[in-house]
Amino acid sequence: MTLDYRFHHLAIIAKSYDETVSWYCRHFGFSVAQEWTAPDMLPGARMCYLRKGTFYMEIIGDGEKVGQHAVAADPRQEYQITGYRHFALEVDDVDAAVAALAADGVPAFFPPTDHNVVGVRAALVRDPDGNAVELIQWL
Structure with a gap:
C-alpha cells in the first residue's frame, strides 16, 4: 500500500x-x-482555520501561554534557529507586495533580494507575534 500525504494546514499560536x-x-x-x-x-483559547484558496492556517489564540518562540534579531539569524521559521506566499511582484505592505504599516525585515541559485526573488515580513512570512516570486 502506498501512503499519500497531502498538506492540510499550518498552525500559529498567537498572543491575540x-x-x-x-x-x-x-x-x-x-x-x-x-x-x-x-x-x-x-x-x-479560540481557534479557527483561515483559508486562502486551497491553503489553510490554523490560528490558536488567547488562553494561557507558557512562553514565546525565539524571534531572530537579524534576518540571517532566522536560518540559525532550529524549528519552523517561516512559510511562503507566492506573489507576482515581490517589490510591489513589499511596498503595499509597508504603506499599510508592515515593513520588510529582509528586503526584496534575488536568490539566483534558487531562481527566486524574496522578502520577509513579520506578523504581530514575530512569525516570519516570506513573499516569493519566481525569476
Missing part, C-alpha cells in the same frame, strides 16, 4: 486571536473558514 486573524485577513486576503473552542484541551 483577534489581532492575528485580522492581520492575516487584512494583509493577505485570508478569510475565516471555521471557528471553534476546545475548553477541555485549551481553556480560554
Whole structure:
C-alpha cells in the first residue's frame, strides 16, 4: 500500500486571536473558514482555520501561554534557529507586495533580494507575534 500525504494546514499560536486573524485577513486576503473552542484541551483559547484558496492556517489564540518562540534579531539569524521559521506566499511582484505592505504599516525585515541559485526573488515580513512570512516570486 502506498501512503499519500497531502498538506492540510499550518498552525500559529498567537498572543491575540483577534489581532492575528485580522492581520492575516487584512494583509493577505485570508478569510475565516471555521471557528471553534476546545475548553477541555485549551481553556480560554479560540481557534479557527483561515483559508486562502486551497491553503489553510490554523490560528490558536488567547488562553494561557507558557512562553514565546525565539524571534531572530537579524534576518540571517532566522536560518540559525532550529524549528519552523517561516512559510511562503507566492506573489507576482515581490517589490510591489513589499511596498503595499509597508504603506499599510508592515515593513520588510529582509528586503526584496534575488536568490539566483534558487531562481527566486524574496522578502520577509513579520506578523504581530514575530512569525516570519516570506513573499516569493519566481525569476
